[in-house]
Amino acid sequence: MPSHVIKRFVSILILVILLYTGFVVWSDVSKNVQTLRAFPWIHIPVILVAVLINFFLRELKWDFFRRAAGINVPRFGSFLVFFSGFSMAISPARIGELIKPFMYKEYFGQKMRRSVPLVFCERLSDLFGMIVLGAITLVPFMRAVTPEGEMDVSTKVVYLFFAFSIIAMILLMAILRNKRLVYGGLKLFARGQRGRKILPKLRHLYRSTYPLLTARNLIVTTFIATVSWFFECIALWLILHGVGATTVTIGQAGFIFCMATIFGGFLFFLPGGLGGFEASMMALLTLLGIENFQAVPAVFITRACTLFFSVGLGFLFILVTSMRYRKALAWEEFEAAEKQSAEPED
16 A cells, blocks of 8 residues: 555544544543443444445445446446445545546446446435435434423424435435536536636536436435445444443434434545544434443444444455456556546546
8 A cells, every 4th residue: 555545544543533532531531441341342243244234235226326327347346346445435525435436447447437426326325315214213313302392402403404404405406407507507617717627527427427316216226225324323223222321212323323424424524524423423412311421432432333444344355356356456546536536537
């Protein structure tokens, strides 16, 4: 692995250490340590199985979009590439997930401009699945935090953010399905020098994405996403019970996980939503009356079993893919592809 990739992950590791140290100090170090010692670590394999089920189902969703786009690559090879993409889960705006189109190009000769739309469509369907799952689990969470039916400022903020998420997704889809509106917006964007430079690439990206965003495709992939992400909600529920928060139901855990993930996703400029996910999950657990010395370890274990586990798994699959096709990943070329992703492609 080249030095610039190592430097990127070292800087993110430093950010993680500083962030989590702040959480620990704020919430009482000794009590956090006691909670972690009492955690039933024997349950970790079960938690990881739930997380892996989510990954496998999301791979089916990715492959659905691949087939819909008419991208002809070996099925097992596509499986390896999808899991390799987890290596870049900790990257601002998830720009690192361009590693999947890049690997399609490197190992199967597919042009990146054909497969880049798959990344966008997959993330969009994930958000839809999260919102659907959030809507399903909203009632049990709100009943717990408003037992008398009266909402305070905190619960109103939760309602407003969830409503904003739904409205934002509806507006986004309405815009994406309106070609005249999109092309008009691109013309306005192209008035600047940089806009004119990347306009051809944006037009091609939209033309390639539009056929994939049919009602049928979105219904199928949103259903898969809803089911797949529910397994990570199960993982969170198991973790919460492991730290002693046994009053939390699986529906409440599901709402917390969905809202924290969506909030972290809106903070796209942060690598992997770091900070946003943790803070929102802590806030929601506090609303449920969970103590800080239980909530903080739960956040740590959740991130370790989801985000950081996925990154490690992704690098393992990069190694497997390199061995399978006897060709090491060209990291320098991938970095160049990242930097030029907004440039017109030859």
